[in-house]
């Protein structure tokens with residue numbers, strides 16, 4: 001009898017424990033996905049709840065109406081707390097938004113006050129640096145997106161920054177995803193309709209560098225940035241990802257890259273003789289990064305010309321990042337442009353599936369040397385900017401490394417929360433190779449869900465999303481305008497942009513003739529194969 005009573009009591013205690021566990025589990029899980037306690041993320045989270053509250057008090061997102069339901073960023077919303085007001089600090093052009101701090105509502109002011117207190121408290125604890133409190137974020141950036149250098153990850157960061165800060169972004173025209181590449185950049189390759197007569201604040205899709213043309217559509221005080229990678233690995237990644245070996249009939253070779261590099265000029269000459277139409281990617285077969293940065297293939301063997309080009313780039317670019325030190329690069333960007341650390345958190349994009357990467361394809365030190373020899377201009381370029389990169393970092397002192405550690409921590413956290421543990425691969429855009437893809441974690445915390453969706457949006461989907469968002473007649477833009485938070489519809493955007501182009505051209509070119517638009521059809525330039 002006593003034993004029976006003991007059993008009954010144990011059973012009841014067990015039931016009680018189970019019920020308590022069931023009730024507490026969701027809270028424990030939520031707490032394990034440590035929300036990133038910072039001003040930017042707090043802003044994102046808040047925006048979810050409040051930004052799209054319409055005048056009738058309902059919280060139906062404008063984006064939901066403006067975007068197709070297949071859009072991965074469907075639930076996103078953007079900051080409506082800023083009002084549009086014309087300014088005249090950019091020639092005849094006007095800035096879209098005034099600083100929220102100047103005219104924020106009571107809620108904003110409270111938030112700003114809280115942020116101020118937080119930064120003061122953190123500074124006392126030595127977390128925030130002096131310059132962070134002083135400087136103004138720089139938000140006019142042209143990113144020259146080089147190939148196979150981690151550039152898609154950086155493009156995601158810039159897309160996100162433009163999106164969340166309501167900046168105007170330059171998009172490739174029509175249904176294209178590059179600015180006329182492999183032709184030189186031209187303002188004609190930009191979707192002018194979606195600029196609605198404004199200069200662009202951000203540009204971050206593939207383009208071939210031509211500064212004067214970029215200046216035509218960008219703000220006057222735009223900063224130019226780019227990223228480089230060790231040419232050995234950049235070449236390997238390009239050669240395999242772009243499947244260049246197929247054009248040299250090396251698909252069945254044991255080591256296609258070795259096959260190509262044993263007699264590269266012969267391979268290219270043969271290709272030129274036998275092929276009438278060539279893929280655009282053939283332009284990346286030698287010194288691909290410098291090709292993106294505008295170097296004429298005629299200069300590939302001319303060391304003096306290469307050095308001149310390097311020096312010119314050094315004077316024109318504010319930052320040259322290095323892929324091998326991706327986190328260091330982002331901390332540098334964050335500090336030089338006065339961004340928040342949360343602006344540069346990321347999940348790696350465009351990574352080839354394991355087994356298809358460099359380490360399997362570069363078989364010997366001799367092969368590495370051959371790649372370096374073939375990509376002579378890229379090697380000089382990379383080595384030069386690797387040096388300037390580290391001398392820039394030196395100027396930042398110990399605080400740089402505090403930021404670096406913090407960024408790494410945040411990245412791990414956000415990856416754990418955003419990315420589903422399920423392994424996903426997808427086919428590379430218009431190619432057959434496989435790359436790692438990511439699925440949104442079904443159990444993502446509600447706090448981070450919005451940011452996670454943005455982080456996992458790839459380049460193509462982001463362009464499509466911006467096409468909907470920035471269309472001047474979209475419901476989203478109409479709503480913004482109705483609320484006085486976007487500039488009026490430009491009656492004739494052609495004439496506005498034409499006026500700007502005339503002014504800028506006159507400033508930039510003076511008497512120099514406007515360069516011809518490079519034809520889109522790929523042709524192997526004679527110089528690529530000449531000795």
Ligand SMILES: Nc1ncnc2c1ncn2[C@@H]1O[C@H](COP(=O)(O)OS(=O)(=O)O)[C@@H](OP(=O)(O)O)[C@H]1O
Nearest residue numbers: 147148149150151152153237326348349350351352
């Ligand atoms: N954060 C970070 N750190 C280090 N490496 C990174 C990072 N992000 C992308 N990657 C690697 O960059 C390669 C893809 O480059 P891109 O995005 O520029 O490719 S593309 O030109 O846009 O197709 C691709 O290299 P491979 O895997 O060798 O092909 C990616 O793995």
